[in-house]
Amino acid sequence: MHTDCPRPMPWRIEDIDLTRIDLRQAAGNEDLLLLLCASSFxxxxxxxxxxxxTSYFDDDPEVSAWLNTEWEPEELQHGRALRAYINYVWPEFDWDTAFRNFFDEYSKTCSVDEFEKTRALEMVARCVVETGTATLYRAINECSDEPVLKEITDHIRxxxxxxxxxFFKYFKKYNLIEGNGRFAVLGALxxxxxxxxxxxxxxxxxxVFAMRYPERIHDTAYNRERTAxxxxxxxRNLSADMCVKMLLKPLGIPARIQPGVHYPLAKITQHVFFR
Incomplete structure (x- = not known):
């Protein structure tokens, strides 16, 4: 059992005044609210x-302590912040029931068996996930002028x-031991x-769709079109440049070569991330 105490938060949702939310502006972008709700789940x-x-890195107190005292509390606060925003704008939305239904299904997809085979490569995978989320929240921030949402998403980003x-620091730590070459790292990426x-x-x-549009629950075409x-x-608001720079870092590609791989990787990123 880990007894590490969570550290003070860089910011707190309790310090954000939700009454400043421009309800007309927020409620006017239904697609964005659907995305925020999915992200909150x-x-x-x-x-x-x-x-x-933590189980995968159980014998590494440095990594385990950071995961439990910083990463998890901050990630959970992201969920609370987005939930608070959704509840303020959509008070009729039954977030608790929708999340419970989501988690019943989602929890079956999460297992250590899906992790990379080595610790360094799992840290690479985590770098990709953080790249995706940082890029996502920057995009949300760019596509909304609602002041409270911009404040929240800037904190999350x-x-x-x-x-x-x-995660990149821990990748370097483990890769000094494992010695994975660029092709192995690229594979994990x-x-x-x-x-x-x-x-x-x-x-x-x-x-989210099932709770928001119960009458459309079996309308596959509608749900597919809404997702698109x-x-x-x-x-439209994705920073491919930011995304590519973060993805390239674990590969350690020399600066003189990076321009040659930047453009094709940017095109791949645009098609794969949020396609």
């Missing part, structure tokens, strides 16, 4: 993923970038990139 399920990660830096849009967000959006609109909303 995934962030609120972080404790399950933390348990698996900053947290995700800091988390990325920690691409495997995680290929999964970035798969189960988590699809499960979350499906349960949400993806397009993010893609």
């Amino acid at each position: 995934i962030e609120s399920g972080t404790d399950l993923y933390t348990k698996n990660l 900053t947290d995700e970038v800091r988390h990325y830096k920690h 691409m495997r995680r990139v290929a999964e970035i849009k798969s189960e988590d967000s699809e499960i979350a959006l499906r349960h 609109r949400i993806s397009a909303l993010v893609r």
